Amino acid sequence: MKKSFYLGWVCLFMVYTNLFAQEKTAHVEQLEEVVVTATKFAIKKELVGKIIYQIKAEEIANLKGKSVVDVLDNIAGIQINGTNSSAGKNKSTYIRGGRDRQVLVLIDGVPVSDPSGVNTTFDLRLLTLSQIESIEIMNGAASTLYGSGAATGVINIKLKKSSNKPISLNYQTSIGTNNSQNDSKINLNDFNQNVTVNGTLNKFTYFTSLNTSKTDGLSEALNENSAIKYESDALKAINTFVRIGYAFNEKFNIQLFNNYDKDVYDYDAGAFTDSDINNGENKQLRFGLTSNFNYTKGSLSLTTSYNKIDRMFDSFNSWANTTDHYEYAGKTTLVDIVNNYKFSNEIQLITGLNYQKQSNLTNSPYGNIEDDLANYNTIDPYATVIYNLKSGFNINAGVRLNNHSEYGNHLVYNVNPSFNFSNEFRLISSISTAFIAPSTYQLFSQYGNVNLNPEENKTIEAGLVFSKNQLFEINSVFFYREEDNAIILPDYVTYQNATETLNAKGVETSLKINALKDITISLGHTYTNKSADLDYIPKNKFTALIETNSIKNTYLSLRLKNISKRTYFDQWGTGENINLKSYNLVDIYASNDIIKNKLTLFAQVNNIFNEDYIETIGYTTLGRNFKIGLDFNF
Template sequence: MKKNVFHLCTAMFLTLGTLNAQETTEKVEKLSEVTVVATKFAIEKEKIGKVIYQITKEELANAQGKSVADVLDNLAGIQIFGNNSSAGKDKSAYVRGGRGYQTLVLIDGVPLSDPSGINNAFDLRLLTLNQIESIEIMNGASSTLYGSGAATGVVNIKLKEAVKKPIALHYQLAIGTNNSQDNTTINLNDFNQNIAINGSLNKFNYLVNVNASSISGMSDASDENSTTKFEYDKFKPTNTYVKLGYNFSEKLNVALFHNFDKDIYDYDGGAFTDSDINNGENKQSRFGFSSNLNYSKGNLKFIASYNQNNRFLDEYSSWTNSMNYYEYTGKSIFADVVNEFKFNNQFQLITGISYQNQRNQTNSPYGEIDEDLAKFNMLDPYATIVYNSKNGININAGARLNIHSEYGNHFVYNVNPSYNISNNFRLISSYSTAFISPSIYQLFSEYGNVNLNPEKDNSVEAGIIYKLNDIVELNTVFFYRNMEDAILFGASSYENANESINAKGVETILKTNKIHHLNISLGHTYTYKNADIDYIPKHKITAEVGTTSFKNTYLSLNFKHISKRTFFDQWGTGSTMKFDAYSLIDFYGSYSIIKNKVSVFAQVNNLFNEDFVEVLGYTTKGRNYKIGLDFNF
């Protein structure tokens, strides 16, 4: 029944597009697509032997009311655990069978991590889509350019820039439901407001953005094994972003930026366990400076930032029949100087040096971690050569020396050749190594082990990219990754795995662009892991059909299928648990009341109220509705 309805809806979109096929369209000469994430500087995608997924400003405008995790979870090769659970559930990106801390998240070139956490993985709850201009995703090892933490991929997020006029105002309001599968009542438990003011005055530009949400209506833990209904757990995030820029000339600009993000939330006592008193608070404060200098033969960039994460937990202990208080503080300093020098149109050299310093201060009933002890720093010089011959051969090769205060020197490198057989067809390949140091928590906490070895990662990928006149694009990539000394939690502390862990698979994306007012995207990822069983599905299938057939209207259907998965329940049953496959269908629609000024949007998620398990013992979202208004002045 569900499949038939999905096919019927898809056919409806195709029919609507065909009815408008005879409309007159203007032919616009489209410039070559460029990417930044592949080399840290703008370069044509055809000159890089990597698959780059780009989520444009236009695509994000057609995703109003969604979260960053929602957008990323619909891409091939990426799994966002917790995205379909309660709003307060932590959310990290797992790429190609890797773990959250092996995917590096960048905000305007600044790497984000959380030294206060267990493994430095960045929590996507601390981001809001309303502040983002575009997103680039590069799946595959990227440690040569981006250092430790980019072993499986990079998510490069570009925040919004100020408009060219003196003042502009943006306001968005959205309300919706937040129900699990067993609750079909229309209770408005999801509220969001976003306001931004920005503009340019001669050489000076500014942007201020504030986003606030309040979400309830679901329990964090699943109550399916309980005779009583669990209470709702609230989640209240606030995100602020300020950026001030000054253009000294067309060649030199500088900017100051500051982000402050705060989450207040309730959480339960664990899998299938309710709590009406546990609560937490996350704070992230980040400020920094960036500059960009263009000169005749190249470009010089400098970025420096300070980031502080504070996490506070009040948690009930059944052992002492009292509340325990936890306080975690993570501090990180980052600086990166990188230069691109173009010898000619075929050959360029990228050189840079980056510095990171991380500290952790922890106070808990089980012990303390002193930041004077729990700290490390890394100083990494790196270089990359980019060669693009006239006969279609492209080579991107680089090396990086990780100089780690605790682990000494580690050399990583990559070789990324590709061949443009024609303007439409390209062969790509790469071999990369990566170095991942243990987190401060894994080294110095009550469960820490100062004798841990860093993880070492080797990755291979090969594939094809076919593109026809910016209308059809097909990417298929085989990947294989082998990790040695993987850090796992043992009987009482963190340990290195005795055997290597490998993941292999095939990642495929087929996209069509504006054929009879239709955009179609189909994705499939096959992933196999020999060990470390952690909810990674063997098959993930995604599909999106969007149409602009009606005037001033955008409509889309999203389909996602997650195959059967397994998970080793170390702290529960002590056995490997198996979970059924599930499929989700989402509907989205927007209508422009006044072009570029006022629009309305609506969405229905989990259209058929599919009942499924994402994380053992935790609630998942059922059918939910959201509507909103968006104003630009």
Template sequence: MKKIALSVTALMTTLTLWAQKDSATNALDEVVVTATKSPKKLSETGKVLTVISHEQLERSAGKDIAQVLNEQTGIVVNGATSNPGKDKSIYMRGAKSDYTLILIDGIPLYDPSGLSSNFDIRTIPIENIERVEILKGSQSTLYGADAIAGVINIITKRKGNKEVGAFATASYGSFNTFKGNAGVNGSTKTLDYNVAYTYYDTKGISEAKDPNGTGTFDKDGYKQHGVLANLGFKVNDHWKITPFLRYNTYNGKLDAGAYTDDRDYTYKSKSLQTGVRSELTFGKSRFTLNYSYNTIKRDYLNDSGYVPPYSDQYYSGGYKGTDQFAEIVYSTELAKGLQLVSGVDYRTSNTSQSNTYIGSWGQDVSKISKDSAMQHQFNAYASLLYTGKVFHAEAGARYNNNSIYGTKWTYNFNPFVFLNKEVKIFANISSAFKTPTLYQLYAPMYGNSSLKAESAVTYEGGVQYFQPEQKFNIRGVIYKRDVNNVIAFTNRYVNQDEQHNWGVEIEPTINFTENLQLVLQYAHTKGKLNTQLNGKDSSSSTLLRVPEDTYSMALNYRASKKLFLSMNIQTFGARKDLDFSTYPSTLVNLEAYTLWSAYGEYKFNKHVKVFADFKNITNTDYVEVLGYSTQPASVQAGLTVTF
């Protein structure tokens, strides 16, 4: 019965996805920048790239970026439907959460103070995002460290369509959640700008799940302030300078762990990213200079007012990280149909950390100093792109030199054919690496300065069909990824594991009419982990928190020029998670679940619209992360004004 239910859900999901006319698989002539680090039409790249368009994001005003990413094929974001303030972990194609690189406006961002260095996507309000480009497969040749599973390029809003404009969005919903965004934007012949302020406040739900349903677990709220400023100065017809600044601060409450409430465990975070992008063009050649400065500070406090069983009586932790990135990219047309993209970049990062624990066993203090916990990387890369009438190809390589582990090389080769502007057949072989984090290298007792970089090779093949009248298109992909020198934790961090994944992704889209579209998605993911235990090889076919099968269906319907409606159904198959209430921890099964959501908006005129976003309409009781709560049926409704 479960298989039948899943199949029915998959069919329904396919019908829904047909209804999303602005789906990435539709836009054959859409220009993207992430696939090759230069503007290219989707028809001119054989890489597996998905675009979340501006229009789709406009229809996601009741969501956050984690929930939007969680709707994409082959991506599971743990925490997306848990307590709103809970941390979000991105699993792309079954890979570990630290194998996906986050870019903002093409610049890679990291959290040097984190255990896995993942950038916190909670700091990026969806209202400030213009579009998102998701590039799957190992992508270190163009983007360097951490792009083992792929990259997610979040492109922020940069300008308005008149000299002076203003905008505002306000919404209120379940869990006493208020979201507000307001700002000004505009453009002239020499200047464009977008400045916005975002406020987010929710009382939330209990982060830990109450196993006995006592109703005594308190709510763990979350509050966020954010500022975005993008400027663009056109010096002349050939030179443009675009400085940027993003500042974000948030605070919230935590629980002590799975199934364990805590009433006075709090955290706060501040982050700042600033820098500049400069573009200089000469005929068919372009120089791009990127520089970014990124600093993050996080503090945790759990005082002794309330002490859950088996927990510390007191804990205080402070984490600070700084990362600087500089890059020069040069692209030019060497001959007709032959383009070169090359560049050099330099990255330096450091962290300082301090933790104090007090328990029944006594007191412990651990520190990491930024004077020792630092690393530097230098990279040089080049990629050749050939565009013919039928046959196309891209090939490239990157040289990486790291102050900790030395030299690393990566490569990619992507041939594809495009037949009659209808059928694209493509193949990819690419490699990638992930640097050890500063915590893994320098943590007291657990750190290991001899760690090597994790390395991966991904193989992809697929076909994409575009019906000439855009009524139907479909993409099917099969992939395999092998990762070596996987870092694991024993009594310290060591390179000891190998991870092997393979999977299938199928994405059909049907446009029944100009106003009715159905988009379907199916992803199947398998994984295997080989490890060394007591000198013997051991293997496990378990992907933690990642379902083998996911299905979704989105149906979008424009009932009139003013009214738009959509429905989405997602099914997440059975998964496994670790239960740490036992020692050693044990694997437990998590049941499959299906979530229904719906969205509607009504435009009174070109300046004013109202919207409502409904999640988990059937009030399904499900588990996303073992021991943590998930959101029941909820709604967020609001108003958007532009002038």
């Protein structure tokens, strides 16, 4: 492990020193960047008192062959458990020490969730990177704009736009290995292909995409002591997306969208325990409408959507020597109307009304949950004032009244002042609250408790942003979050509210250097300290990326990730604290435009030093693996 750590840093140092002579001398023009997630409408990045991490289209173009969780796991403040495990392993997203149910995922600004799940969280495996244009991540509470669930962060995933040409075709295919550290055979077990047809015909736009993938060859459970080789656990997935739009004029447009996604997977019986029986299937049907109307002083938008997720799985019951069958259906209906009115260049008011209805239908050997019982709705009015002064002072302040059918009214607020001392330096701060209702599973399942109280969060943060002519930019934010009435399962019998106040605090820092010709260096560090260690969140996480376009038509990158020692309380196993060693992962990536803008060849090697490490106790991790692919544009 130490060897790979030193070798990884040697690689980074050699790349840096060998290319240092290519220092930039030309002036870099400062471009105005805009973000959407902070206000639901486009706003200049420097007017936002939050750190917004942007993964732009050109960056995603240099990540071909990666998964969505691969990309997100390299962002400061985010930890995704299961990223380096088998493809069928559940992926849990943690931001700022919070649990995955405190993170809200948006697709083109539309919230997505699974009401039938324990934590109602959206399964990121239902998305493929080849359909995504860009991603914005806003760490910190955002419940005033986005409602219950956005307690620690928002991930806004924007799907690709239609081409300006009448017809454009993209086809991407890749093949690779899917090995553990103990398997060095070149068995091609990772297949992926995606085809997209899109374009613009006068005022009409269309976009269609189909993605299929299959991953096999790796056992989910870790084979530590058994002499019998564990069977491999496969994942097969299909993702479809269709969007059509019509622009009536420059002021008014409307878009209809539809997703159908399905994955079928094998899984094992738990930590260190194989199974050749357990399997599952997830299906998502999502459709809706978005429209925008621009008028002299502002704009009005409407979003409606319906999302249904069906999950089933078979699990071998060793006590009864039978196979148990489980079925879950979660439905979400959403309507969001929001208006942005600009009183002047300094003041704008965002007002909205959000309606959501969620239901859960469950059939299991341990009891059923009927959707006429397990459902609730919310009707939330909200308002945010944005005040930007020429002196450099900015404030974003908002309130939201969560009107929950089961839990009544809860007021949440956000006050987010910032000050721009210059175009290069600004200070940011915020104080925010959040309200999270129990899931229908936590209320009505065999572990349910209808007397649960909602979770309540309060977060403060303060930080700075400093940049210099786009040659480099550094941002660093301190955060502190308190959580009351956290919903826990202390005895594995009944959900309860924690009696103590939980807290998490830490610092997120990222540094991007563009001061060398054709070379970019990105560094990130996250320190997280929690009052309880029930999750696999490291105290320190460090990421480093060096990328270059110095070779004609070629992109090269070297990435390092360091995860510190972790202490995990094994609640359902030994009942003791388990100390997990630190580990380092080093990846390399390359792509070449064989025919510029037409044909690209890409290749990657992950975990090049074949590091042996533990991500989740009892589960297999990925060793050294290779992938190669082609991307065609017509």
